[in-house]
Amino acid sequence: MFQKEQKFIEEKIKEYCTANDIALAELKWQAIPFSGEWGFSTSFFQTAANEAKRGTGAKVPVPQKAQEIAEQVKGQLGSVDGISHIEAVKGYLNVYFKTSEYANRVVEEVLKNGAEFGRGEAKTETVMVEYAQPNTHHSFHIGHARNTILGEVLARLVEFAGYKTIRASYPGDLGLGVITVMWMYDKFYKGKEPAGVHERGQWLLKLYVEANQLLEKKENETPEQTAQREAYEAERREMYRKWDAGDEYVRELWRETREWSLEELREVLHMLDVKIDVWFYESEVDEPSKAIVDELIAKDIADDERPEGGAVIVKIDEKLGLTKEKYRTNVILRRDGTTLYLTKDLALAKEKFEKYHVDRSIYVVDVRQSLHLQQAFAILKLWGFPQAEKCYHLGYGFVSLPEGAMSSRKGRVVLFKEVADEAVKRVLSVEAEKSVDIPAEERQKIATQIGLGALIYSMLSVDNNKDIVFDINEALSFDGRTGPYIQNAHVRASSILKKATTKLQPAAFDYELTKQEIELIEQMSQFPQKVQQAAEEYRPLVMAMYAYDLANAFHSFYHAVPVLQNDDEKVKNARLRLVAAAKQVVANALRLLDIQAPEVM
Ligand code: ARG
DSSP: OOHHHHHHHHHHHHHHHHHTTOOOOOOOOEEOOOSSSOEEEEEOHHHHHHHHHHTOSSOOOHHHHHHHHHHHHHHHHOOOTTEEEEEEETTEEEEEEOHHHHHHHHHHHHHHHGGGTTOOOOOSOEEEEEOOOOBSSSOOBHHHHHHHHHHHHHHHHHHHHTOEEEEEEOOBOOSHHHHHHHHHIIIIITTOOOSSHHHHHHHHHHHHHHHHHHHSOOTTOOHHHHHHHHHHHHHHHHHHHHHHHTOHHHHHHHHHHHHHHHHHHHHHHHHTTOOOSEEOOHHHHHHHHHHHHHHHHHTTSSEEOGGGTOOEEEEHHHHHTOSSOSSOEEEEEOTTSOBOHHHHHHHHHHHHHHHHOOSEEEEEEEGGGHHHHHHHHHHHHHHTOGGGGGEEEEEEOOEEBTTBOOBTTTTBOOBHHHHHHHHHHHHHHHHHHHOTTSOHHHHHHHHHHHHHHHHHHHHHSSOTTSOEEOOHHHHTOSSSSSHHHHHHHHHHHHHHHHHOOSOOOOOOOOSOOOHHHHHHHHHHHHHHHHHHHHHHTTOHHHHHHHHHHHHHHHHHHHHHOOSSSOSOHHHHHHHHHHHHHHHHHHHHHHHHTTOOOOSOO
């Protein structure tokens, strides 16, 4: 925000050094931690050290030399517009801004850039974020919601930070689980599927649970029961065989039931405002992955043990020259010629790199698949893909309810749609009492924004690696680290601005600012850095915490500092402008968190 001043000071430093034959090291500026005044500083240690090495002039210890340079430079600078004072301390040059000037620049910068405030400079690398990739023939549960939200927010962050960003999904649409559901449907439920998109998608889980009951070996089975179970098992195996062989009936059954899951998934993504750019499917990389096996054998990365009755394997540790076991040895082609999850991930990665020119490839996947992904990345490295270094697994922990853990096999899952509906319903019942003057339709919309905001924030405010026990009451609270608390900062700012009768004028913050105003401005000024940090570290949590701190600063300001009740027109105007800017930054932060910013609530 003070680039012009910074440039000016840099020029002066260079002039001074040239005139005095000092070999100036690269100048690095840092913000001075805020303590009532804003500023930035640079040190002359490197320069002093260079001088000592060159051996020019008298032999002065480095710290002393650095301080000398700082003092000399300060002397040369005199007074600079927009700068309140300059200090030379311990080899550092500290430059402090005029508080009014700084406040003014932050607020004007925000208002000038609006929704674009905080966007980073365009970068050359392309990032692909892969998320929202549940297995089909399964219900979308709260764990999938965590995955989807983390992935979407990460995509929004890297995109806003300046990277070309591609959103990708990779549903698992084959395997025994899928066949089990198809068998159950075909045998007992053909044509009996429910009508609604959510109902039908979620109903597939019921089939899965029932099928597992039928196929599970029970204690004390009678001979008839055993025979029955084995007959079912044989049918399922036969269906799997036919699927593999491309049998038209089974393939059609598969396409139809798969589409039910995908329709449900698309509905959920729509609710969460997620737009996937590229859809990969496990079934579609199966064939390409077989070709890869041959390539890896030819390149001596994989060992073909089929002639000895074995499989095709990759001894990752050995090939990488590791002496300790880390990635282990992995099968990439079974003896019967079928591929594995790992093989398909290799084919998928190749496609991402070659067809989509991905430089950084992010996988938002359950932490339990960590070893699997590390193995895949290690093989990609052996294979010679430089992008392997920039593959990143964003793992996430389990989500459960206070009542206990989930289990798909037993049908004990917490469906995302049910939790979301419940959250919205609860908000609505409170709203109905509170805001009688809002039309019903509008109220429904706001309740959805708040209910989903609560749910989404609760998935983001916990470190991704930790498990979450989702407590709906806590999430919906208007106090503490919650979505509604942050949304309420936006609502309060809107309401002040709506009540203001005067038109906003450019403001001068040349009155004594309260500590709440200063803290709010400080928080706002940090937004662009937080965007970069969250994107570079692949940590949505950074933005979630920041949004809370920003909202907190706004609420403190709101409680302590009068805006409209102010006789001094100049102060009132400045504060109104500050409120408008704060509203904008809160909105920008919420948008990155995939949370709506309501005007009223
Ligand atoms: N469909 C998988 C599952 O639900 C997640 C896919 C993860 N992505 C990957 N490239 N392996 O477990």
